[in-house]
Amino acid sequence: MQISTKTGYAVRALAELARQPAGEPVSITAICRRQNLPPKYIEQLFRKLKHRKLISSKHGARGGYILNRPASQLSLKDIMEAVEDDFSGYCCLGANSHIEYCQGSPCAFYDFWNDIRKHQEEYFSSLKLDQVINYQETENEANISG
Amino acid sequence: MQISTKTGYAVRALAELARQPAGEPVSITAICRRQNLPPKYIEQLFRKLKHRKLISSKHGARGGYILNRPASQLSLKDIMEAVEDDFSGYCCLGANSHIEYCQGSPCAFYDFWNDIRKHQEEYFSSLKLDQVINYQETENEANISG
DNA sequence: TAATAACATATAAAAATAGTAGGAATTGGC
DNA sequence: GCCAATTCCTACTATTTTTATATGTTATTA
Numbered sequence: 001m002q003i004s005t006k007t008g009y010a011v012r013a014l015a016e017l018a019r020q021p022a023g024e025p026v027s028i029t030a031i032c033r034r035q036n037l038p039p040k041y042i043e044q045l046f047r048k049l050k051h052r053k054l055i056s057s058k059h060g061a062r063g064g065y066i067l068n069r070p071a072s073q074l075s076l077k078d079i080m081e082a083v084e085d086d087f088s089g090y091c092c093l094g095a096n097s098h099i100e101y102c103q104g105s106p107c108a109f110y111d112f113w114n115d116i117r118k119h120q121e122e123y124f125s126s127l128k129l130d131q132v133i134n135y136q137e138t139e140n141e142a143n144i145s146g
Numbered sequence: 147m148q149i150s151t152k153t154g155y156a157v158r159a160l161a162e163l164a165r166q167p168a169g170e171p172v173s174i175t176a177i178c179r180r181q182n183l184p185p186k187y188i189e190q191l192f193r194k195l196k197h198r199k200l201i202s203s204k205h206g207a208r209g210g211y212i213l214n215r216p217a218s219q220l221s222l223k224d225i226m227e228a229v230e231d232d233f234s235g236y237c238c239l240g241a242n243s244h245i246e247y248c249q250g251s252p253c254a255f256y257d258f259w260n261d262i263r264k265h266q267e268e269y270f271s272s273l274k275l276d277q278v279i280n281y282q283e284t285e286n287e288a289n290i291s292g
Numbered sequence: 293t294a295a296t297a298a299c300a301t302a303t304a305a306a307a308a309t310a311g312t313a314g315g316a317a318t319t320g321g322c
Numbered sequence: 323g324c325c326a327a328t329t330c331c332t333a334c335t336a337t338t339t340t341t342a343t344a345t346g347t348t349a350t351t352a
Contacts, residue, residue, distance in 0.1 A: 001226055001233050001270075003147055003262070005341070012255065027297060041342055047299075060350020061296040080147055085339090087147050109158065112278045116149070116222075119269065124147075132258045151310070173328065187311055193330075206319020207327040231308090299348070309338070317330070322323105 003080070009037055010045050010083045011076070015132055017055065018071040025057070025064030045083050052082040071133060077124035087124075149226070155183055156191050156229045157222070161278055163201065164217040171203070171210030191229050198228040217279060223270035233270075 016031045028046065032039040046065060049055045054074060055065045067074065081087045162177045174192065178185040192211060195201045200220060201211045213220065227233045 001147075001149055001153070001230055001266075003259070007147070008255075008259075015255075025297095029297075038342060040344080043298080043300095044342090050298095057298060058350085059296095059298050059348080061294095062351060063297050063349085065298090084147055109154075109161075109278060113149070113154075116273070120147075123265065123269075127262070132255060150308095175328080184311060186313080189329080189331095190311090196330095203329060204319085205317080205329050207325095208320060209318080209328050211329090294352090296351080297349085300346085302344085302346105304343075305341085307338105307340070310336085312335075313333085315331090317328100319328080320326090322325085 004084055006045060006083045007076075007080050009042060010049065010079050011129070011132060013037060013042055013045070014049070014055075014067065014071075014074070014079065014129055017065060017067045018074075018129055018133055020066070023066065025062070025066050027064035030064070048082045049079070052078070054078060054082060071130035072128050074129040075125045076127040076129075077121060079129075080124060087121075150230055152191060152229045153222075153226050155188060156195065156225050157275070157278060159183060159188055159191070160195070160201075160213065160217075160220070160225065160275055163211060163213045164275055164279055166212070169212065171208070171212050173210040176210070194228045195225070198224070200224060200228060217276035218274050220275040221271045222273040222275075223267060225275075226270060233267075 012035045013031050016034055017026055020026050028039050028042055031037065032042055046055065046057075050057060050065075054068055056068055057063065057065050077087065158181045159177050162180055163172055166172050174185050174188055177183065178188055192201065192203075196203060196211075200214055202214055203209065203211050223233065
């Protein structure tokens with residue numbers, strides 16, 4: 001039960017996009033230089049983010065990526081759903097073991113896991129990308145004043 | 147971001163202990179027969195649960211395991227911490243990548259991830275084993291009346 | 293046309309997950 | 323005292339997921 005490196009990377013990379021003046025694309029090279037991330041890996045994550053229409057891209061020299069929405073409207077859930085292949089709580093219906101427990105119909109534990117999934121979805125939906133950026137700014141101010 | 151099969155198995159197995167009249171140990175064989183679980187795997191999980199003192203065991207014939215606390219005082223967080231090796235949210239300080247971002251000191255994203263971790267811990271602490279059992283009973287009643 | 297950068301696919305290395313195998317130690321019942 | 327049941331312990335294996343890397347193609351701009 002941990003948020004993956006993928007999500008961590010994606011948040012850091014997207015934060016760089018959010019910082020950029022609107023309309024100006026940022027290249028993966030630039031993002032990864034600033035955030036010290038593996039470019040080819042980020043490329044893959046960005047492809048997923050693009051398929052989910054969270055970002056757009058511009059080809060060629062001076063090209064790069066831009067956010068499709070203001071950071072205040074981009075949730076951690078959106079990012080996780082795009083980048084991890086399955087955001088969702090545990091569900092007894094999922095066949096993640098060779099031993100099928102509830103063979104197709106909701107089992108006795110279904111409601112329990114389902115409520116958890118719903119809670120998690122709501123929680124991660126409530127966390128927005130701009131919050132990270134605000135945290136960063138606070139941090140920086142503290143460093144300057146300190 | 148998913149609750150693992152380990153946790154799912156553990157919950158099902160522990161629910162069987164919770165059902166048992168107090169003081170009567172249940173063997174892994176019995177648990178796994180009732181819940182259709184892989185015995186050797188459950189054995190390993192139970193060892194971890196025992197180290198965390200969530201359960202006790204009785205050796206030999208007619209032996210087995212018993213819950214150390216009432217199900218109402220055993221949280222999903224307790225179980226996850228025992229069975230998964232790291233319950234905790236993502237933390238930028240964790241070296242889960244060869245690229246170290248914040249090299250030992252809290253980075254700009256620290257507070258963000260830290261608040262998430264705290265929230266998750268509180269939430270999973272609030273979910274108790276007896277809730278699963280209550281869900282089950284409701285389900286069963288529904289089946290009988292339906 | 294040369295440099296830049298997205299796009300795409302395949303491969304590889306490492307880690308985590310899920311499960312198995314075999315045996316030693318302990319207890320209860322006959 | 324013996325046998326069966328059971329926990330306890332260690333090691334191994336197989337599979338899947340994660341975290342990349344490599345290589346090449348296509349599009350864009352200066």
